[in-house]
Amino acid sequence: MKKILKFNKIYSGFLLLTIITAVFNIGCGSEGYKKPITKFRDASAVVVEGTRIYISELNKVEREKYIFKQYSTRNQIKSDEIKDVQVFGEEGLQARIDALDALANYGDLLLKLANSDAPEKITAQATSLKGALEGLTGTVNGLTGSENKNFKDAIGPATVILGTILEAIAQQKIKEGLDKAILGAEKPINNLIYQIGIDLRSAYVGKQVASSATKRYLVDEYNTLYEYYDAEKKNYDIEKKKGDKGDVNKLTSSENRLISLSEKMKVCAENIREHENRWEELGQANPVEPLAAMASAHSALINYAKSRQKIGDFQSMVDSIDFFAVRAQQFGEAVRALSGLNS
Amino acid sequence: MDRIELIEFIGDVETNIDVLIGSMLPSNPDRQPFIEARDELDTMLLKIRHDEFNDGTQKFKQATAELVEINKDLKKTINDLTKMVETMATITKFIGAVDKIIQTFIP
Numbered sequence: 001m002k003k004i005l006k007f008n009k010i011y012s013g014f015l016l017l018t019i020i021t022a023v024f025n026i027g028c029g030s031e032g033y034k035k036p037i038t039k040f041r042d043a044s045a046v047v048v049e050g051t052r053i054y055i056s057e058l059n060k061v062e063r064e065k066y067i068f069k070q071y072s073t074r075n076q077i078k079s080d081e082i083k084d085v086q087v088f089g090e091e092g093l094q095a096r097i098d099a100l101d102a103l104a105n106y107g108d109l110l111l112k113l114a115n116s117d118a119p120e121k122i123t124a125q126a127t128s129l130k131g132a133l134e135g136l137t138g139t140v141n142g143l144t145g146s147e148n149k150n151f152k153d154a155i156g157p158a159t160v161i162l163g164t165i166l167e168a169i170a171q172q173k174i175k176e177g178l179d180k181a182i183l184g185a186e187k188p189i190n191n192l193i194y195q196i197g198i199d200l201r202s203a204y205v206g207k208q209v210a211s212s213a214t215k216r217y218l219v220d221e222y223n224t225l226y227e228y229y230d231a232e233k234k235n236y237d238i239e240k241k242k243g244d245k246g247d248v249n250k251l252t253s254s255e256n257r258l259i260s261l262s263e264k265m266k267v268c269a270e271n272i273r274e275h276e277n278r279w280e281e282l283g284q285a286n287p288v289e290p291l292a293a294m295a296s297a298h299s300a301l302i303n304y305a306k307s308r309q310k311i312g313d314f315q316s317m318v319d320s321i322d323f324f325a326v327r328a329q330q331f332g333e334a335v336r337a338l339s340g341l342n343s
Numbered sequence: 344m345d346r347i348e349l350i351e352f353i354g355d356v357e358t359n360i361d362v363l364i365g366s367m368l369p370s371n372p373d374r375q376p377f378i379e380a381r382d383e384l385d386t387m388l389l390k391i392r393h394d395e396f397n398d399g400t401q402k403f404k405q406a407t408a409e410l411v412e413i414n415k416d417l418k419k420t421i422n423d424l425t426k427m428v429e430t431m432a433t434i435t436k437f438i439g440a441v442d443k444i445i446q447t448f449i450p
Contacts, residue, residue: 146396201347206392219365220369
């Protein structure tokens, strides 16, 4: 878990370094440098998308766990209780998704700057993103509740600095925007990513305990049937031992009940098997490893930028990004498989 | 340990209790206290997830260190169905320690 914290501290380096890359590429147009940066950005997009899915599913998971529990214990489902178990309100959830979108768009914008000989072409995108950020600020200002406090504290400074940078880009003052980003964006973006990372980890625990509870409910359903079956089987055996002296109707009824219970047990066993497979997928979809890989790739990127493009550091950066890209791909597949876990 | 690590820690303990409960047949009366304890812990977990608080204090570090010690005891017995009395006692102790954290940091 410390690795995630490390990731959060380093992630802002991605954006910073992308900016540095932009400076390098605008200046010297190094094709070899653009490839790993593009790969890095694509892998980051996968991890960001996985993060988005987790946050989106958070409320759903909590809700379904409550409903399943009420069913399993044969208790009343109350609408107000469904609302109570949700961690984020509708607007809080949307604000987090919007913040991730903004960060992804910002990274995309900076990449275009890095790859474009005519940065004025992207001023429209910068203006559009700036508008989206203003909308996000409005939404965040309206958020209440202690669960949003740290997120609000984190997003305020990040949107302010991003707004300043985007304003400069929109006015085609590219160097000024880049300077501002290099000087001031690292910490606020770092804090914002850190906070979203906390939400993600909390979402993961929510999913873990919900899945664990669901598994127990399924096992209970099976074992309840097993206990009925076991009792019925004893009655059946007693009746059968009576032979000709026994009641044929009783024996037939008992036999039918055993067949019916057996069929129901088969369905339950299948549900358990299916859930166990998904439980394994939950382990595969743990975001800790891809985020740690992302952190390592960020570190390598930063080291390369700081080293003024030494060949040894370049190879190290390429290796780290390759590893990260593979891990991101695995994570993306696992998240897709997991998205049906509680459905 | 910080707040999010505490959340993960409690989540793991809940999962272990689920495994223990699932190892007993539904008609086993010994299950009920574990189910109630699990539910209580789940409610506490949701509260800790829902309410943010200052986890940077020495007092918080000490409180969570106590949890780690209790969990060490829990691990010794939770997989042994012949030691359910000891396990329940340790879980009760664990819940008490989590409750103390909530009372102190989320008033």
